[in-house]
Amino acid sequence: MPDLLxxxxxxxxSLAFHIVFAVVGIAMPVMMVVAExxxxxxxxxxxxxxxxxxxxxxxxxxxxxxxxxxVLSFELGLLWPxxxxxxxxxxxxxxxxxxxxxxxxxxxxxxxxxxxxxxxARAHLGAGVAVALSGAASGIFVVIANAWMNAxxxxxxxxxxxxxxxPVAAMASPAAFPQALHMTLAAYAATGFAVAGIHAFxxxxxxxxxxxxxxxxxxxxxxxxxxVLQPISGDMAARHIARHQPxxxxxAEALFRTESGAPLSLGGWPDVARxxxxxxxxxxxxxxxxxxxxxxxxxxxxxAAPQDEWPNVPAVHLSFQLMVALGTYMALVAVWAGWLAWxxxxxxxxxxxxxxxxxxxxxxxxxxxxxxxxxxxxxxPWVIYGVLKTRDAVTPMPxxxxxxxxxxxxxxxxxxxxxxxxxxxxxxSPEVPEWPT
Amino acid sequence: MSLADVxxxxxxxxxxxxxxxxxxxFGGGVxxxxxxGPRKQRQRDLVADAIGPVWEANHVxxxxxVVLLFTCFPPAFARLGTLLHIPLxxxxxxxxxxxxxxxxxxxxxxxxxxxxHWGVTFAIASLITPLLLGTTVGAIxxxxxxxxxxxxxxxxxxxxxxxxLNPFTLSVGVFALVAFAFLAAVYLTLEAEDRELRAxxxxxxxxxxxxxxxxxxxxxxxxxxxxxxxxxxxxxAGWAVPLHAFTAVAAITALAALWRGAWRVARVxxxxxxxxxxxxxxxxxxxxxxPPDVTIADAAAPAATLRLALGALALGAAVLLPSLAxxxxxxxxxPAARA
Numbered sequence: 001m002p003d004l005l006x007x008x009x010x011x012x013x014s015l016a017f018h019i020v021f022a023v024v025g026i027a028m029p030v031m032m033v034v035a036e037x038x039x040x041x042x043x044x045x046x047x048x049x050x051x052x053x054x055x056x057x058x059x060x061x062x063x064x065x066x067x068x069x070x071v072l073s074f075e076l077g078l079l080w081p082x083x084x085x086x087x088x089x090x091x092x093x094x095x096x097x098x099x100x101x102x103x104x105x106x107x108x109x110x111x112x113x114x115x116x117x118x119x120x121a122r123a124h125l126g127a128g129v130a131v132a133l134s135g136a137a138s139g140i141f142v143v144i145a146n147a148w149m150n151a152x153x154x155x156x157x158x159x160x161x162x163x164x165x166x167p168v169a170a171m172a173s174p175a176a177f178p179q180a181l182h183m184t185l186a187a188y189a190a191t192g193f194a195v196a197g198i199h200a201f202x203x204x205x206x207x208x209x210x211x212x213x214x215x216x217x218x219x220x221x222x223x224x225x226x227x228v229l230q231p232i233s234g235d236m237a238a239r240h241i242a243r244h245q246p247x248x249x250x251x252a253e254a255l256f257r258t259e260s261g262a263p264l265s266l267g268g269w270p271d272v273a274r275x276x277x278x279x280x281x282x283x284x285x286x287x288x289x290x291x292x293x294x295x296x297x298x299x300x301x302x303x304a305a306p307q308d309e310w311p312n313v314p315a316v317h318l319s320f321q322l323m324v325a326l327g328t329y330m331a332l333v334a335v336w337a338g339w340l341a342w343x344x345x346x347x348x349x350x351x352x353x354x355x356x357x358x359x360x361x362x363x364x365x366x367x368x369x370x371x372x373x374x375x376x377x378x379x380x381p382w383v384i385y386g387v388l389k390t391r392d393a394v395t396p397m398p399x400x401x402x403x404x405x406x407x408x409x410x411x412x413x414x415x416x417x418x419x420x421x422x423x424x425x426x427x428x429s430p431e432v433p434e435w436p437t
Numbered sequence: 438m439s440l441a442d443v444x445x446x447x448x449x450x451x452x453x454x455x456x457x458x459x460x461x462x463f464g465g466g467v468x469x470x471x472x473x474g475p476r477k478q479r480q481r482d483l484v485a486d487a488i489g490p491v492w493e494a495n496h497v498x499x500x501x502x503v504v505l506l507f508t509c510f511p512p513a514f515a516r517l518g519t520l521l522h523i524p525l526x527x528x529x530x531x532x533x534x535x536x537x538x539x540x541x542x543x544x545x546x547x548x549x550x551x552x553x554h555w556g557v558t559f560a561i562a563s564l565i566t567p568l569l570l571g572t573t574v575g576a577i578x579x580x581x582x583x584x585x586x587x588x589x590x591x592x593x594x595x596x597x598x599x600x601x602l603n604p605f606t607l608s609v610g611v612f613a614l615v616a617f618a619f620l621a622a623v624y625l626t627l628e629a630e631d632r633e634l635r636a637x638x639x640x641x642x643x644x645x646x647x648x649x650x651x652x653x654x655x656x657x658x659x660x661x662x663x664x665x666x667x668x669x670x671x672x673x674a675g676w677a678v679p680l681h682a683f684t685a686v687a688a689i690t691a692l693a694a695l696w697r698g699a700w701r702v703a704r705v706x707x708x709x710x711x712x713x714x715x716x717x718x719x720x721x722x723x724x725x726x727x728p729p730d731v732t733i734a735d736a737a738a739p740a741a742t743l744r745l746a747l748g749a750l751a752l753g754a755a756v757l758l759p760s761l762a763x764x765x766x767x768x769x770x771x772p773a774a775r776a
Contacts, residue, residue: 056544063540066493067533073503074529077518084507085515089738092508093745099497099504100753106493107760111767114490118767130760165739397522397597410530414537421545 004391006400007079010407012376014072016369017411021065022142023368025105026135026184027191027222028058032112033128034218040121046214049430052116054195059113060421064414066106071407079400082393083383086162090155091145093167098141105134139187140180147175150375151244152384174244178237179375185226185233186371190364192223193330197361198426200354207348211430216348220357223364224334231331234324235290241378242291245385246300248378251311252320253287254280255301262287262299267321270313275303277317311380319373326367330360441737444509444746445726448502449719455498456715457620457708460613462492464621466535466563467614468641469556479634481556484621485543487628490768492539494761496532508746513726513736517573520582524569524601531566534558564614571613575606575656578718579664580728605656605663612652616711619645623691623707627700628769639695642703646692653714666728670721680720684713 001009032054039047073095077084108130115124148154154170155162196219199212206212241249249255254270254277255262264287268280285295292299302310333356340347347353383390465484472480488495507514518525542555576582581600600606622642629635660668671677687710694703724732737743 059544060540063493064537066496067536070496070500070532071529073500074518074525077507077514078522078525079518081515081519084518085511088507088511088514089509089742092504092511092738092742093749095504096501096508096746096749097753099501100749100757103494103497103501103753103757104760106497107757107764110490110494110764115767163739165741167742167745395519395522397519398593403522403526406526406530410533414533417537417541421541 001401001404003398003400004394006404007394008390010400010404011075011079013404013408013411014068014075015372015376017415018065018068018072019368019372020365021061021068022139023187023365024061024191025058025065026132026139026187028054028061028195029109029112029128029132029135030188030222031192031195031218032058033125033132034221035214036125036128038214038218040125044214046211049211050215050218053425055113057422057425058109060418062105062109064418066102068411069102078403079395080383080393081395083388086388086393087148087384090152090162090165090167090170091148094141094145094148094171098138098145101134101138101141105131105138108134136184136187139184143180143183144171144173144176146375147179148173149384150179150241150248150379151175152387157387175240178233178240182230182233182237182371185230186364186368188226189223189230189327189330189334190368192219192221192226193333193357193360193364194362195219196223197358200357201361203348204351204354204358207346207354213348216357220334220337220347223330224337227327227330227334227364228338230327234327239291239293242299245379247302247305247310248316248374249291250300250302250304251313251316251378252374253299254313254317255287255299257303258298258301260288260298261285261296262291262301264290268317270317272307272310272313309381311378316374316378319370319377323367323370323374326363326370330363330367333357333360439734439737440740440743440747441509441733442724444505444737444743445733447747447750448505448509449716451498451502451505453712453715455495455502456616456711458491458495459498460567460617460711461620461624462488462495463535463563463567464617464619465625466539466560467567467618468621468625468638470560470564474637476634476637480637483625483629483634483638485539487625488539489543491764492536494764496536505746505750509738509743510726510733510736511738513731516582516727516731517577520597520600521573521576523597524573524576528566528569528573531562531569535562535566538562567614567617568607568610571610572601572606574613574718575609575664576601577727578609578660578667578722579603579605580666583725583727583730585730603663605659608652608656608659612649612656615645615648615652616714619649620707620711623695623700623703626695627704635700639698642695642707643692646688646695646707650688666725667718667721671717674721676720677717680713680717684710684717687713 032051035047035051035054038044039051108127111119111127112124112131115127119127148170151173152170153173154166154168156164196216199216199219202209202212203216238249241252253262254265254268256270256275256277261284263282263284265277265280265282268277270277287299288297289295291297302313333353337347337353337357340350340353379385381389381391383393465488469481469484472478472484474480503514506517538555538558542552542559545552545555579600619642622638622645625638626635626642629638657668657671660671671681687706691703691706691710694700694706722728724734726733726736738746
């Protein structure tokens, strides 16, 4: 395995692993706090039970997220010293702010998890709110750093070196807002749907179980609005890349030729050798309409750049299609659930809705992984778009396949353990036949 | 003193905090591994209760030091990442296993015997990680990582292994391990709620306190050959004599306080002792970030970045310090039981 590929694979595995825990760390505290607040207001013990169970889950997932995040912060230097040498002074700022946000999150999670009997109810709830806010903030800061790699700003390039560095301008990269919004919504949608899906699965067997009913309500409250808003933020993100990273959009949409009034390809297999997308369902002018809100707009195709500057077109295209399909499904289910709730239908007894929600359990996380695949693979061969090639940033150390395999095995092992622990935790859900009044 | 010096100092403060807090959490893991006697289980429970609420926050000092290092001194971070790839990767594996095993053990949710496997994993990772962290410090101090450092030789071994794997770096690793175990034992005397358990950790603190002298002497002895600059600084610089005097006073006071059962005094003095040793290292290689030739000024980011980093630090500290104070007030402010 070539060293560059090994380094990219190790970074990819590390990110793919960490993102799951990061996403849960953003959204789970919100559910935990809502449950605790409802307990404080209503006095129903089920809510306290829920808050405590979700806190246990958060404890496990946050710890794994914290340590895998540490690995990433070091890997920036272990694998990509060329990138850090160039970019550290420009985008170190959002990482530093993330450091503080993460610090705050860790402090108040400690207070929350271990402070049930040590501090007042108000202070405890406040600690939970602090965890939820700082979790969202740290996610946003990291995404801002990534956005800069896609749309680098805040410096001038002179003889391959960055001069006139302005870290504030770097944080205000045009990609920052659409990316941060899309990712934050994704975190709430994915986690909310995953939790709702698990409880929907139990409700299919036992629709009267008050524990699962209350859990479903809270999880949908967090996940459904985000899932409905997500296509709108996706549209913003797509229009951003249409202007700033046309090749990424061309790869995502498998558009080989630059055209005006470009069609939207649904599905299909991009045949790079023949420069055409086969078996796709084409919607005339669809891409121009989506990317520029103008049916006749000219959309840049892959032919605008030499082939050695193309990303991996099939991987980017398929990931993009997968993300959009799963996101659409979740948005539709969310709208459906909202409609039924508005009509005062008992969601837990609506078997088709419960089936649809249960089916959606893994979808948010798959969509998150697919979305990051589009972002990261779509930027290749650049690590800093248009400025620094990935191959020029990699460490000179040979034998990188060894750390790649080591960390992959470590993460597989941890992933299995975490699944097993959560599975056991979920299986031990209480039997609560009805809502005490 | 330049802006870059100030930021290098702040990074060193973060490392100091990591040593005193995160280091002690590793030390707790060591005492889990070496739990013995009739109160074995209670020793382990005390360790777990002590580090449970705080280890994640304590761990973030390291992350903070790393992100500040790559923001303010990017070329130094790039060199460290390249030349210390192997030990830092191993440290990361240790950190991952330590943290996740601890959480699986405490939050796994059943009282199964299988959970003890996680306890063992946690303990072993707590033993190995400080050793490796110490070797990376030794590699920096020995001057192997600068542009003209000894890590410039030919071949994989002399570039990527030799700089951090020699008698001196290993002695620094041992020193770090003993120091972490010492700090943990001292802190635990204060956290233990009964006399017998406290006596267990008092004995451990006294033992490691004495061992710390041995480890320091060994490292100093080996530095003559492997890290002459640091050795010269530690012996001949103007600040050297007062620093050593203070360190010696702190060390002896710590042992005396442990002996007499003045647990709070022992905690403060032990922390001062370890901090002074750390600052001795830092001062001895000033103004070099990576001896023998990469100075703080050479590696510094542009002034715009440094100014902003300082601003962010001020802002962050305004949120962080009260939060930390709150965390420790909630969990570490139990009334000390009498000796």
